[in-house]
Amino acid sequence: MPRLTAIIPVRNRSGTRLRNCLASLRWQLAGTENSSENSTEVLGDELEIVLSDFGSDPEHAASIVALAEHFDAKVARNEEFGDWNRSRALNLGIQHASADYLLCTDADMIFAPNFVSSILEVHARRPRQALVVCACSDLPQRVPERDYALSDFEWLRAQADRRKSIGTGACQSATREFFFHARGYDEAFVHWGSEDTDMRDRALAYGLELEWISDRTEMFHQWHPTSRYSRLIQNRKNAIRYFFTRHQVVKNLDRWGNLG
Template sequence: MRISVAVITYNWPEALELVLQALAAQVELPYEVIVTDDGSQPATRELLLRLARNYPVRLVHLWQPDDGARMSRARNRAIAAAQGDYLILLDGDMVVEPHFIADHRAFARHGCFAQGSRVLTDARLTRHMLGRGPAIPGFFRRGVDRRRHTLRLPALARLFAKPGRRQRGIKSCNMGFWRDDLLRINGFNEAMTGWGREDTELAVRAFHAGLLRRDLRLSGLAAHLYHRTRKHVVGNPNDHILEDTRRRRLIRCEKGVGQHLDEFATAPADLRTIGRPLQHWPTVLEDMLGAAQPATA
């Protein structure tokens, strides 16, 4: 079983560095880490090229222009590019415990996807973590919410793992899927842009396809770094897409991962194999800088 980790990021290289350090320190390493980037400034690319020099596994950077929040498209590109047969979806502000990959591997079952959890950190604790390294907080640490998610008790994890179709609490910040299952339902729905509901809509189509959800509790631990979050807005167009998926019992979305498979028919470059300094990457950096500049008359 070859595991790919798809980390989505946008303009927070300090958090991303902590996430990648934690993945590099796993007791069981993944096959690859794919950083799928929704239009970050060049600082993210610079970080990745620096980390790649000594990174222990294949490290890939997929960048798309900043054209609003297009998380579904970014994640689909990672699914298409993945070389593993099992894919862990992770947000770029989720710092994982050293047994995270091993726990996901032990938990994976065919016919199911894994829904992980997260412990929340406040602003002060997040600043501390950013300055001290990737260790996740313990049970008694100040600045922690959802404290129960700091406990790793894998022998008890099976008590929470009964397969089901519960839609509440679906979050793509910590999920595990067999790649073939994601391809079967055509990945994330790219008609859904902006904030929210794309992960629930994906799970609903997975249920329609016959997959079941298993909750990964007391293992697969991760700490979410604090940042301001958007509140749900009544009338969000993504709500209407989700309800249409439920009503029509859709399995595949129309605009999904399938449109990216040809692009990644050949595996994307491993940044560790790139021995040239940053100044030899003008095309990538010019594209990134150009997308960030306002148009001029």
């Protein structure tokens, strides 16, 4: 059984950025030489990857399947073609996860080679008590979009700029039990919402404590054009919903993902 499932929501992303994300999850190094139950050593079959394909068009869907086969990942395909809903895409992936601990992230990240072992170390030390989060650094537009290998990591680190805003997105790791109790991310956040910040506050209300791993590992966001600010009215609606419901642990009362 895997110890950690990484869940990556995607729609029409099947190129270089996703390949880099998957490659970086597969270049994870052993955290220790001890293979005991509480070890942070990462073996291939202990890290499960779920690509939650939220309505990609046929060309991209086929490429996502090919990438999944190459990097030994699972695809959770859902035929939804309306507005992008990252919360719902994450929830569909959560429901296909097998591990006791989950990592909810994004398709445009590159992870340090000790990233997964750093998450597992927290969960081994504080079982079922932590929401593991990490600050993000940005790779600027001048960094070429191409496939990167582990040998490129130090060069990427030298190019990256740490975000001034710490944030808690692209790395939220807690128990599968917690995500199922909360009924996943709030699917009322449409397009780009406040789903990560909302989940942070709900996890705190549930009784989890934030554990930052930014002092021991890193993750880089690969530059790309964004549509995050293209629907300001919807973003405002999301912000209002977040303000009034952020301490409500259980959401999506009628349905979440594919579950009632």
